[in-house]
Amino acid sequence: MREDLEPQLPWLRTYRRLMKYEKKISKEEVKKLFVEYEKTRDRELRDRLIENYLYIPKILSRKYGHKSGDNEDIFQVACLGLMYAVDRFDVNRGYEFDTFATPTIIGEIKRYYRDREWLIRIPRKVQDLNREINQTRTTLEHKLMRSPKISEIASYLEISEESIIKAMESSNAYYPKSLSMEYESNQDGQEVSLMDLLGNLDNNMENVENIELLKQNIQSLNPVERIIVEQRFFQGKTQKEVAEFINKSQMTVSRIEKKVMKKIKEDL
Structure with missing residues (x-):
């Protein structure tokens, strides 16, 4: 291979370093093992081949892992890449396994580092589809001399439009938008931030279910219990005033009130 091609193939320099290391078994034995493994797919043969070339991931991991620790x-x-390489290697093509x-x-x-750059973990299948969509968009732009429609991208890739939309939306996990990002308002032309466009949290939303449950509990009370609850908590009357209203003692009103409140709290 010509020396002037080396800058274009960064892995070539690493490959030449790998060639300095001696293998545990000879080239002839390695070739026989690959031929036999291709026929039998025996796991022990694969383990022997992986062990023989384990020095490759050791060197590459030191080269690419030291920066990030x-x-x-x-x-x-x-090592996973080495396993893939052993499974895919075709000894009949005539080149060395190291190459x-x-x-x-x-x-x-590199794929591992690329996946880690996503702010939110996205399935590998969606990431790959997203890259295919970007490549297809560029291809169709040159062909159609305009931005392609989603339907055209879906037709080119032979997948559904829904899959295209989901993959395109997933790109937001890689490039998150700042809440201070400003947009131009359609009404008065003034710029508004993304924070201004977001809805505010309704503090009463979490109480909706409790309110409905409370209404059902009140409806299930007997007439005396319902009067006591309504007079005490909706009319704001004292126990003495409620006792006079229903012609009961204040102690009775207090006892019924505690009983009802205990039941409602347990239901809530």
Whole structure:
């Protein structure tokens, strides 16, 4: 490979470093193992191949993990990439496994970092679809000489418009909008912030269910209990005044009131 291509292939320098390390088994043995693994898909063969090339994720994890201090996580991701490379490698194509595995592992590491940049965790399938949509939008813009419609993007990718809309909305998790972002008002031309456009929290909303339950409980009381509750808590009368109104003793009113309040509190 020409030396002038090296700057265009960053993984090539890493690959050359990897070639300095000696493998545990010879090239001929490795080739036989890959041929046999391709036929049998035996797990023990795969483990032997992974162990033989384990030095690759070790080196790559040190290279890409030291900046963020998550070497252990990067090593695990690199090992996962090595497993993918072993499963996908075709020995009949004639190139070395190191050449195939290195960019594959680096790709998994970069994908890991790219996924972590999302503010909200989005499923990998949606992230991939979002990238396909962006690529398709660019392609159709050049072809149609205008911004494509959602229906046109959906038709090009052969998926539903609903899937397109969901994937496009997920991009907000990657680029969150600031509450201080300003928009132009359609009415007077003045700018308003996103905070101004958001609704305020209704403090009474959480009491709606309790109020409805309270009404049902009051309706289930007998006539004397209902009169005591209405006179005490809706009319604001004292126990003495309520006792005189229903021709009962104040002690009786107090006892009934406590009984009713206990039942209502338990229901609430």
